[in-house]
Amino acid sequence: MASEAAADCSNPFLNKEVYLRAYRIMLQARILEEKLASLYRAGSIRGGVFLGKGQEALSVALGINLRRGDIYAPLIRDQAGRMAFGDTALDTLRTYLGSLLGSMRGRDGNIHRGRPAEGYYPMISHLGAMISVVAGALLARRFRGETGIVGATTIGDGGTSTGAFHEGLNVAAVEKLPLVLVVANNHYAYSTPNMRQFACRSLADRAAGYGVAVREVNGTSLDDCLHAIGAAVGDARAGKGPQMIVGELLRLVGHGEHDDFSYLDEKLKKSSLGRDCLAIAEERVISRGWATKDECQQWRKEFALEVDELAGKVLREPQPDPIVEDWCALSDKRFLDSPHCYKR
Amino acid sequence: MSVTYLEAIRAAQEKALREDPRVFIYGQDVGEFGGAFKATKNLAKLFPGRVFDSPISEDAIVGVAVGAAIEGMRPIVEMQYADFSTCGFNQIVNQAATLFYRTGVKCPIVIRMPSGGTAGAGPFHSQSMEAIYAHYPGLIIMTPGTVEDAYSMLLEAVQIEDPVLFFEHKFLYYHLKAPALPTEALPAGKARIARAGRDATIVTYSAMLHESLAAAEILLEDGYELEVLDLRTVKPLDTDSILASVARTGRLLVVSEAWPWGGVAAEVIARVASEGLELLDAPPARINALDTPIPYHPNLWAAHRPTAATIAQAARKLLEL
Ligand SMILES: Cc1ncc(C[n+]2csc(CCOP(=O)(O)OP(=O)(O)O)c2C)c(N)n1
């Protein structure tokens, strides 16, 4: 075991410190999402709940490779990546529970959260639309003479079929921008299987068509994800143009908490893709002697306690008040359209 | 010396690039080539690296502009034709228009939309799409109808910190001339009385301003004095100026080159009906393009859009009620 750890330490993308941090964030994300699911079942959350169970390794590996000053536009299954980038359990709960104190102030909810002024872009629902936005942000950074930064975004297998995906990735390639695009192929887009989504061998084959470098990775393995995404982010930072990563995995929950996942193919579920990336990462952590089983248990308990406390606090926070809300879609009030015409 | 509407647009962009290092221009063929209509002629040379070609990807063009705006730039996007903005519709109405409301972060982008019909341009190079975009909260919709406004409103658009869609009319590009570029201007959001009159109000904008002014001339021969109000921006819509004019004349005709259903003309009439019904001496009237795709053949096209003659006819009917 010790020798395995030593070998891993020689890999710049796989050292104890990074790995443990990634594992702990995955655990934190998982526990937070379990809480979100229970809040949903209890009727405390208005709207949907969309979880990333089974995709934490791929997600965290991107978030953890980003740093302050980078741009990150995550998608629906990226709770782990978000937390690695600096999002908190507190703001997640606030956004899901509609707290006025959350970053979206009740104006948007659930996974549609971010703080664009800090490089953390809130997705719009329309899949594929964030790719060109991140490209534009990178173009702006280039105008300002900034180098060594990257912009990262993610998408699912279904999202790769949109025109926006194609246009966005093509623009990033034409401008040779430091864009990192992680494709999470979880084999379903809502209920639609891969064979109804695309006809190429692998989504990775598409990259060549754009002139974009690509890596294929086992998305259930934190080792592989850290390695591949670390290398991709490094290449983007070094000016080697857009980088695509295709991770193969399964989501281990329905599309949203409302979905019973009845369409899941049993064979896929039993295949290696159906393994839980968090359990695999935990095994590695323990087998490499980086933490004991007890320590992992202890962290789990601590996070669960913390999340319970946060949820209790957020449930008591003020909700937006339609009387106080300014109902104003423009920043410049001079250009509001005759508000007296719309008064009710 | 005189300046055309198109030259005014080019001059405004040159000034914006010169005065604000955050400004850049992005769109199809806008670089070295200078744009399909030459609205960016020589700008790539004057401002290296700041005026550049995009792929034919309207969705990505707008997405790029939004991302750049979030990071502090002031992009001007040129749609080659407003008609093609449908391919970038999602980024305009869902990304750009919602950003400030959702996040509190401003989205100062300008999208130039070469709009409206010219003879022979056909169904896909002629559309007037202002009403579709005005429907969405979070966008400012400019529709300049004069050389002076083309210049000053575009400059103002670049300074505004919200997304501005700038509908410039292709029919005016070369014909419409002014003696010189303006040195002062009405602010966006304010309508202008283009011609004062006492008998009826024509509310209009963009190229229809000139057809309406010509119609007013025709009716002068019958002894009618029409007031012509140029909206300049259709969102915000200067409802107060519309009501003030209708209060003076008692009669309203709205003229728009766009299709009738749910358009600017419908909106103006709805506002006057709900806020100033007592000001009206006759039912409010409108004249729009006909409810078909825009035909290619000049004979059909000329009959499809409102013209001075059809506007005069509609106005006469209104005046005789
Ligand atoms: C353009 C667009 N069309 C439809 C939807 C509705 N929708 C939301 S998620 C989803 C499935 C997405 O599948 P995939 O991209 O594979 O991501 P996953 O949910 O598997 O993570 C669909 C159809 C959408 N958000 N955007």
Ligand SMILES: [Mg+2]
């Ligand atoms: Mg999927």
